[in-house]
Amino acid sequence: MAGSAQKAGKDPSFTVLRRGVGIISQNTPVAVSASTAAGEYFTNDFDGDGVPDAGTFEKTSRLFTIRRSSDGSTLLASVPQFKGRPAIANADYDGDGLADPAIWHNGMWQKLLSTRGWSTDLSIFGIAGDVPVPADYDGDGRADLAIFRPSENRWYIQSSETGKVTTFEFGIAGTDLLLPADYTDDGKADLAVYRDGVWHYIDSDTGKREQMEFGFDGGRPVPSDVDRDGIVDLVLFRKGSWYVYTGDGLVSYKFGAEEDVPLSVVPVRDSMAGR
Numbered sequence: 001m002a003g004s005a006q007k008a009g010k011d012p013s014f015t016v017l018r019r020g021v022g023i024i025s026q027n028t029p030v031a032v033s034a035s036t037a038a039g040e041y042f043t044n045d046f047d048g049d050g051v052p053d054a055g056t057f058e059k060t061s062r063l064f065t066i067r068r069s070s071d072g073s074t075l076l077a078s079v080p081q082f083k084g085r086p087a088i089a090n091a092d093y094d095g096d097g098l099a100d101p102a103i104w105h106n107g108m109w110q111k112l113l114s115t116r117g118w119s120t121d122l123s124i125f126g127i128a129g130d131v132p133v134p135a136d137y138d139g140d141g142r143a144d145l146a147i148f149r150p151s152e153n154r155w156y157i158q159s160s161e162t163g164k165v166t167t168f169e170f171g172i173a174g175t176d177l178l179l180p181a182d183y184t185d186d187g188k189a190d191l192a193v194y195r196d197g198v199w200h201y202i203d204s205d206t207g208k209r210e211q212m213e214f215g216f217d218g219g220r221p222v223p224s225d226v227d228r229d230g231i232v233d234l235v236l237f238r239k240g241s242w243y244v245y246t247g248d249g250l251v252s253y254k255f256g257a258e259e260d261v262p263l264s265v266v267p268v269r270d271s272m273a274g275r
């Protein structure tokens with residue numbers, strides 16, 4: 001679909017979840033089968049072509065179903081076992097540029113690493129009630145295990161490079177949406193939350209706490225690299241329109257219908273999701 005305005009760079013890429021249909025992605029026109037409608041939906045770049053790939057995780061079968069944007073093929077991979085209700089924790093843990101399907105539950109991480117044929121890699125980090133927020137905070141190319149602990153409003157991050165754990169008191173549980181990503185384009189993910197129309201983040205480069213006012217009623221934050229220039233843009237979705245805040249100003253696009261749920265490669269998590 002043509003945008004109402006265009007920026008330099010590649011064509012914008014949008015993905016939505018439509019009730020009863022599945023995932024509809026601009027660059028993946030075939031919707032994920034409606035038979036997997038019971039599963040949890042997500043997008044990430046699992047084939048490393050820079051375009052988000054749509055997928056689902058189905059709890060009963062423990063199966064990830066992912067449609068690759070590069071050739072339309074389907075990746076099926078399952079985790080061995082878990083108890084309770086896991087959270088999706090997809091990220092590129094092994095640093096090959098391909099996102100790795102992963103789930104988190106009560107501190108147990110089950111990661112299906114792309115460099116090992118999607119076999120399971122286990123780690124322990126966090127406790128029951130935490131919210132997983134994996135991202136590459138130290139900038140070594142591999143996602144770091146990280147959690148937000150609602151009872152403390154605190155982030156715990158374990159560097160994949162050094163193994164060292166750092167913590168930050170940042171955000172307000174129950175109010176904020178958690179959406180860490182590299183907004184400052186220094187190769188390191190920035191701690192970030194969205195609260196009442198304001199994006200708050202800790203600049204990974206300077207360590208300073210910054211904020212950006214960009215929000216409106218009914219606007220749903222969907223940070224994503226819309227123009228695929230490698231920099232995550234501040235994006236809001238409302239009723240089939242995508243509003244993108246860039247250094248040059250506000251750009252809007254039409255994709256999806258009013259009731260659709262927008263999806264992004266940057267997961268947006270409820271700060272109380274672990275409870």
Ligand SMILES: [Ca+2]
Nearest residue numbers: 047051053069
């Ligand atoms: Ca892709």
Ligand SMILES: [Ca+2]
Nearest residue numbers: 092096098114
């Ligand atoms: Ca990977």
Ligand SMILES: [Ca+2]
Nearest residue numbers: 136140142160
């Ligand atoms: Ca890292």
Ligand SMILES: [Ca+2]
Nearest residue numbers: 182184188204
């Ligand atoms: Ca950064």
